[in-house]
Amino acid sequence: MTPTRKDTVMQPTSEADLAEAIRGANGALAIRGGGTRPLGRPVAGEALSTAALSGVRLYEPGALTLVVGAGTPVAEVEALLASENQRLPFEPMDHRGLTGTDGIPTVGGMVAANASGPRRVQAGACRDSMIGVRFVDGTGAVVKNGGRVMKNVTGYDLVKLLAGSWGTLGVLTEVGFKLLPAPAAAATLRLADLDDATAVRAMASALTSPFEVSGAAHLPGAGTFLRLEGLEAQVAYRAGRLVDRLAPFGRAEVERAPAAVAARWAAIRDVATFHGTPGDVWRVSVKPSDGPLVAARAQADAVQYDWGGGLVWLRMPEGTDLRARLGDLPGHATLVRATAETRARLAPFPPEPAPVAALASALRAKFDPRGILNPGLMAP
Amino acid sequence: MEMPIADVRVLNRRERLVAGLRAILPGDAVIDDVAETRAYECDALTAYRCPPMAVVLPRSTSEVAAVLRFCHDEGVPVVPRGAGTSLAGGALPTADCVILGVARMTEVLETDLDNRFIRVETGRTNLSVTGAVEEDGFFYAPDPSSQLACAIAGNIAMNSGGAHCLKYGVTTNNLLGATVVLMDGTVITLGGAHLDAPGLDLLGVICGSEGQLGVVTEATLRILPKPEGARPVLMGFDSSEVAGECVGDIIRAGILPVAIEFMDRPCIRACEAFAHAGYPDCEALLIVEVEGSDAEIDAQLEAITAIARRHNPVALRESGSAEESAAIWKGRKSAFGAMGQINDYICLDGTIPIGELPGVLRRIGDLARGYGLEVANVFHAGDGNMHPLILFNANQPGELEKAEDLGADILRLCVEVGGCLSGEHGVGVEKRDLMTDQYAAEDLEAQMRVKDAFDPKWLLNPAKVFPLAVSASRRAA
Numbered sequence A: 001m002t003p004t005r006k007d008t009v010m011q012p013t014s015e016a017d018l019a020e021a022i023r024g025a026n027g028a029l030a031i032r033g034g035g036t037r038p039l040g041r042p043v044a045g046e047a048l049s050t051a052a053l054s055g056v057r058l059y060e061p062g063a064l065t066l067v068v069g070a071g072t073p074v075a076e077v078e079a080l081l082a083s084e085n086q087r088l089p090f091e092p093m094d095h096r097g098l099t100g101t102d103g104i105p106t107v108g109g110m111v112a113a114n115a116s117g118p119r120r121v122q123a124g125a126c127r128d129s130m131i132g133v134r135f136v137d138g139t140g141a142v143v144k145n146g147g148r149v150m151k152n153v154t155g156y157d158l159v160k161l162l163a164g165s166w167g168t169l170g171v172l173t174e175v176g177f178k179l180l181p182a183p184a185a186a187a188t189l190r191l192a193d194l195d196d197a198t199a200v201r202a203m204a205s206a207l208t209s210p211f212e213v214s215g216a217a218h219l220p221g222a223g224t225f226l227r228l229e230g231l232e233a234q235v236a237y238r239a240g241r242l243v244d245r246l247a248p249f250g251r252a253e254v255e256r257a258p259a260a261v262a263a264r265w266a267a268i269r270d271v272a273t274f275h276g277t278p279g280d281v282w283r284v285s286v287k288p289s290d291g292p293l294v295a296a297r298a299q300a301d302a303v304q305y306d307w308g309g310g311l312v313w314l315r316m317p318e319g320t321d322l323r324a325r326l327g328d329l330p331g332h333a334t335l336v337r338a339t340a341e342t343r344a345r346l347a348p349f350p351p352e353p354a355p356v357a358a359l360a361s362a363l364r365a366k367f368d369p370r371g372i373l374n375p376g377l378m379a380p
Numbered sequence B: 001m002e003m004p005i006a007d008v009r010v011l012n013r014r015e016r017l018v019a020g021l022r023a024i025l026p027g028d029a030v031i032d033d034v035a036e037t038r039a040y041e042c043d044a045l046t047a048y049r050c051p052p053m054a055v056v057l058p059r060s061t062s063e064v065a066a067v068l069r070f071c072h073d074e075g076v077p078v079v080p081r082g083a084g085t086s087l088a089g090g091a092l093p094t095a096d097c098v099i100l101g102v103a104r105m106t107e108v109l110e111t112d113l114d115n116r117f118i119r120v121e122t123g124r125t126n127l128s129v130t131g132a133v134e135e136d137g138f139f140y141a142p143d144p145s146s147q148l149a150c151a152i153a154g155n156i157a158m159n160s161g162g163a164h165c166l167k168y169g170v171t172t173n174n175l176l177g178a179t180v181v182l183m184d185g186t187v188i189t190l191g192g193a194h195l196d197a198p199g200l201d202l203l204g205v206i207c208g209s210e211g212q213l214g215v216v217t218e219a220t221l222r223i224l225p226k227p228e229g230a231r232p233v234l235m236g237f238d239s240s241e242v243a244g245e246c247v248g249d250i251i252r253a254g255i256l257p258v259a260i261e262f263m264d265r266p267c268i269r270a271c272e273a274f275a276h277a278g279y280p281d282c283e284a285l286l287i288v289e290v291e292g293s294d295a296e297i298d299a300q301l302e303a304i305t306a307i308a309r310r311h312n313p314v315a316l317r318e319s320g321s322a323e324e325s326a327a328i329w330k331g332r333k334s335a336f337g338a339m340g341q342i343n344d345y346i347c348l349d350g351t352i353p354i355g356e357l358p359g360v361l362r363r364i365g366d367l368a369r370g371y372g373l374e375v376a377n378v379f380h381a382g383d384g385n386m387h388p389l390i391l392f393n394a395n396q397p398g399e400l401e402k403a404e405d406l407g408a409d410i411l412r413l414c415v416e417v418g419g420c421l422s423g424e425h426g427v428g429v430e431k432r433d434l435m436t437d438q439y440a441a442e443d444l445e446a447q448m449r450v451k452d453a454f455d456p457k458w459l460l461n462p463a464k465v466f467p468l469a470v471s472a473s474r475r476a477a
């Protein structure tokens, strides 16, 4: 069967179709989930959409496990889980507002980007919740790794390798996740008027408490925010204890209304303060206590700290080479929003040390010997 | 267990090779005395033994790099070793290999409480990582039962788990960075105190690669603030179906215990006879532990016991004190020791989807009867990781083989119901030849390509993980 073509987009309707399309390809393929995101180095190639590889394959609430087709919209998954009071632990962002794109973000795109939100500090990254993948590599071979069980060390962990590989090792067709119960209650604590360095110290104090803080963000001018989640009684108790613990940093206000707490963290997750603004957006990951140093060196137009200071979102004048400003600070800077010209000039992905880059290209050559899967997208 | 024939081209050069190792390492770091190398002939899978050609015990990453470069250039296989507690034969030598042990690399290199990480040399034992930060109120979460002895090196190579991984994850979820030496002596650093480096997740694939991609010499590990307290509840049921349903209901209710441990009747009886923990004599026993302040624990245990009551437990014992908690855990923690007292045993490690538990237990019983052997089950019920213990008598000729055959049948059953061969112990040599039951040729090919990229000459930890026939052409090249 030949893959369905929609306009000029190839849209295989089954894994076998996809394998055939890749085997038969005679040039580069630009892989798309929801196609919502012009990211990384611009890729020239025939568009290949995974949108038709969608649907829930298995959902076992009592086992906290879910397996879905890679083309499934993230929103559909989230709605399904909410109906059982469960959720994806890593809180993936909706990046459409930030990048000014539209479309429907898919599970495959989320996984290919290893996208994780504020809860990363407590529940881990997208890759930490992944328990299995199926994918088609650049030779058209169908490969599975991991599966539907939570603990699995049988053979090498290709699940991790595929997470964050941006479609350059294979096109995902199916992904398995372990889930978490959604908490009955949540609260946001807000400290006002802290400078960046003090805010990072306050967040460190919260994150090193036994109260399982599941979000720690600082929005200069708006406040320093900490999230607690759990049973009703638990959240009340922890909020009280945390307010006491943070007393040296000021008196924290506590927000308990569920809608307000959810809205606050959705805005932090999606970097709402940068929406509709001009300039490039960078995402810098460092040791949390280095966060303020990033801002100081970057001289950005605007800054938002997440992950206790370890994730710094920066809005920069168009075309600025942020990495040159940051110098030798351990960590990495990724260009998330910029024009195609800027993305072609400034590597969106940070350069890697030579021996690491050599390993990465050896792996790509093994999985995609013809170099047809999103070629060059991750190139430094 | 079949192992490849030792390479005579290596063995014939033995003296020259040992002299070469002595030239690059301090004198006491190279062992080739036949009596002394015997100490390294096996790991905790003691049924298989083979003394190595030589053992090296370097003290630094640069010494490790020098050894690997030398062995690479000379075409000598290298088997990395931590504390030798692998239950899968992961550290089993070949006669022509150099064992590279990291046991002398035990330093804490950096502790950063505010940023919640510790950087250690990988020869350090799991428990002593927690030991280094305990006074400050922190701990390192993955806690294999072997934690007093096993090293972070082996934990990373096997992606080890523990009783508390339902809440805290396994090694890979708590590993932030590593220094790795490749077979040709190249030193790379991956990750660090920051999170989620873009680029391919090489750290993620090295974790769990059973010492076949590189030698890990340093690790940056997540440390967590200790919870205020923890308390278990014990519940007994008169069928494993009901116990299984109870586990599902607890999880669906939105409570995430730190541990849910399951024991069946043969296991309960053996533990009771050994440890006198006061366990009820019933079909299935669960120990469920939750964490938090006293009030938080009360709230969670109240919800859990309410669920348990709906399943008509034959016993329900909530701990009210540290002593009672210890008593509840006492039997479970002595399970392996108790079994070891009465029998030889093989400990399996398959994982199954939780919903399959009752059916799988029934079929394990049937299989065991078919072989005329007894199986006791103890396992991490929250995540489906089973540890069936096959009891046999090693002094009786043929019993070990029979027990191994039963083990293979049970692991195939785990795969058949949607699970896997190993939840936390790794493949090693033990499960190597069953890999084709879980993976198709393309799946194994994809994994072997990763090995090709990291270790093109296939010299690191040979003859593990991949069936010999499957890897033959690569190993010969």
Ligand SMILES: Cc1cc2nc3c(=O)[nH]c(=O)nc-3n(C[C@H](O)[C@H](O)[C@H](O)COP(=O)(O)OP(=O)(O)OC[C@H]3O[C@@H](n4cnc5c(N)ncnc54)[C@H](O)[C@@H]3O)c2cc1C
Pocket (backbone or CB within 6 Å): A030, A031, A032, A033, A034, A035, A036, A037, A038, A039, A040, A050, A070, A071, A091, A092, A093, A094, A095, A103, A104, A105, A106, A107, A108, A109, A110, A112, A113, A114, A115, A116, A117, A166, A167, A168, A170, A171, A172, A173, A283, A334, A335, A336, A348, A374, A377
């Ligand atoms: C540098 C960078 C950092 C980001 N960081 C975050 C973050 O921290 N948190 C967050 O939530 N989001 C982040 N994003 C956004 C993330 O990309 C989107 O959440 C997600 O990719 C959108 O899904 P989509 O289906 O629209 O993807 P698309 O825009 O269609 O594709 C995204 C990428 O994934 C690939 N891809 C899509 N489907 C598959 C598949 N089935 N198999 C293989 N590859 C596939 C595409 O080729 C493309 O490279 C980041 C994006 C970039 C560029």
Ligand SMILES: Cc1cc2nc3c(=O)[nH]c(=O)nc-3n(C[C@H](O)[C@H](O)[C@H](O)COP(=O)(O)OP(=O)(O)OC[C@H]3O[C@@H](n4cnc5c(N)ncnc54)[C@H](O)[C@@H]3O)c2cc1C
Pocket (backbone or CB within 6 Å): B043, B044, B079, B080, B081, B082, B083, B084, B085, B086, B087, B089, B090, B091, B102, B122, B143, B144, B145, B146, B149, B150, B151, B152, B153, B154, B155, B156, B157, B158, B159, B160, B161, B162, B163, B210, B211, B212, B214, B215, B216, B217, B336, B424, B425, B461
């Ligand atoms: C009584 C008992 C209880 C156990 N309980 C558990 C448990 O609860 N959970 C669990 O997961 N496991 C358990 N195990 C298994 C075992 O302890 C783990 O697999 C452990 O991680 C092995 O660590 P080690 O340092 O002893 O490694 P070793 O046995 O020395 O080696 C294990 C593997 O790691 C490789 N390796 C060693 N050092 C390095 C290095 N520096 N770089 C790269 N590769 C290396 C070896 O080549 C080998 O493949 C148990 C074992 C015993 C004996």
